[in-house]
Amino acid sequence: MPMPDSELMQLAIDAASNARTLTAPNPWVGCAIRSADGSTYVGATEPPGQAHAEIVALNAAGSQAAGAVLATTLEPCAHTGRTGPCTEAIIEAGVRRVIIGIEDPDVNVAGAGIAQLRAAGIDVGVGVKADEITAQLASYLHHRRTGRPYVILKLAATVDGRTAAPDGESEWITGVAARTDVHQMRAESQAILVGAGTVRADDPSLTVRLVDGPDPRRIVLGAAPTNAKVHPCTEWVGPLPELLDELGADGVLQLMVEGGANVASEFHDAGLVDRYVIYLAPAIFGGNDAHPLFVGAGTPTMAELRRGRFLSTAMLGGDLRLDISLD
Structure with a gap:
């Protein structure tokens, strides 16, 4: 047959x-x-x-x-x-x-x-x-239709929406399986972006280490210290839409935004996120003094709340991955 x-x-x-x-x-x-x-x-x-x-x-x-x-x-x-x-x-x-x-x-x-x-x-x-x-082929299709990279905002948090302890420590909220999945997403992205504050606080290398794959091009919003591990990188000061236009023209199909909270808020508030990938750990800080996913003013009323859909969910070790679109 x-x-x-x-x-x-x-x-x-x-x-x-x-x-x-x-x-x-x-x-x-x-x-x-x-x-x-x-x-x-x-x-x-x-x-x-x-x-x-x-x-x-x-x-x-x-x-x-x-x-x-x-x-x-x-x-x-x-x-x-x-x-x-x-x-x-x-x-x-x-x-x-x-x-x-x-x-x-x-x-x-x-x-x-x-x-x-x-x-x-x-x-x-x-x-x-x-x-x-x-x-x-979501990121390829988006790039060919818009000329811009498909933007994934990656966030890791406790179930009460906190990304770091009050003293700023965040290693590690999620387990090895979730962190390995993040590195796979890095390998699938042609560029990765963080804010200069994250570089100063955490000194991340933003390379692919836990899986086989190419390192993405590294973008820092602002100026990175000269001895930071993120170098060589592109330091960007200017409107985010112009950055996306430039990256798209350079053949970047997918941009992974890793944070921190100020950068996450900038992309979210500007409506530039195509997919939110949130890793939730079965842990709770409690209180309101741990660091949040976003900062600044949020949606003021329920009527204005942006709603979307869950694209997928997956268990990664003891953590939960949620893929969300607000389109």
Whole structure:
């Protein structure tokens, strides 16, 4: 019995996940091919300048690609950039049917890949596991639609919303599993940002250490001490929207904001946060003298309260991760 389209696409999604930290500013795409005899071949996008997922899978399939079904998480490119058009390779390989998760909003693609494949007589279906792939490519899609990086505000707190003891000590509110997850998010982000106050107080390095992956570009709001571990870094003084425009133009797809409370409030108050990732530890300070998640004036009335939705929840060791969007 042939493998269902959804299962073939799941192979492509899994392959894309493995390429998550390697491809920026290109999207992390997965591709899976099912040949006429039922064999499967999988590929994922390689680092910039190297092969796209479709080419990797086609190379793996070889002559078996003729008459095969190809599933790809994102619409194949139809233009020449650092590499040639994937659509031409698919057509030349003799693929019979193409299953596409979602269309690519990039102006160089935007439906052209689908149109080329159909013009060549290939049966093309779009939308298999679209919701899952849209979530997987959220930062890429946001960048291509807005020109700015997808902003994740990461916060760690006790269940009563406190980030540090009254004396300022915050190591460690959460456990090893949650901190490892944070490092994975760093590896998936092309830039990470903190305020100069956090640099002076904690002297963080903001590197990836608990997982394998690249270190993000480091941004400090204000001036970092010359001997701070965060160097080399970009020191920024100016409007946050201008910073996002500059980072987006430099190919930063995802910006991770780590704090502190003043910086968190600046991004929140300006409506610049695309996702809030909050790690809650099963601990309670009590009272009101420990450090809060945000500072300054908040929403003044219930009628003006910004509401959103939980995107996901996960247990990490003894801690709880909450992913929230206020869009």
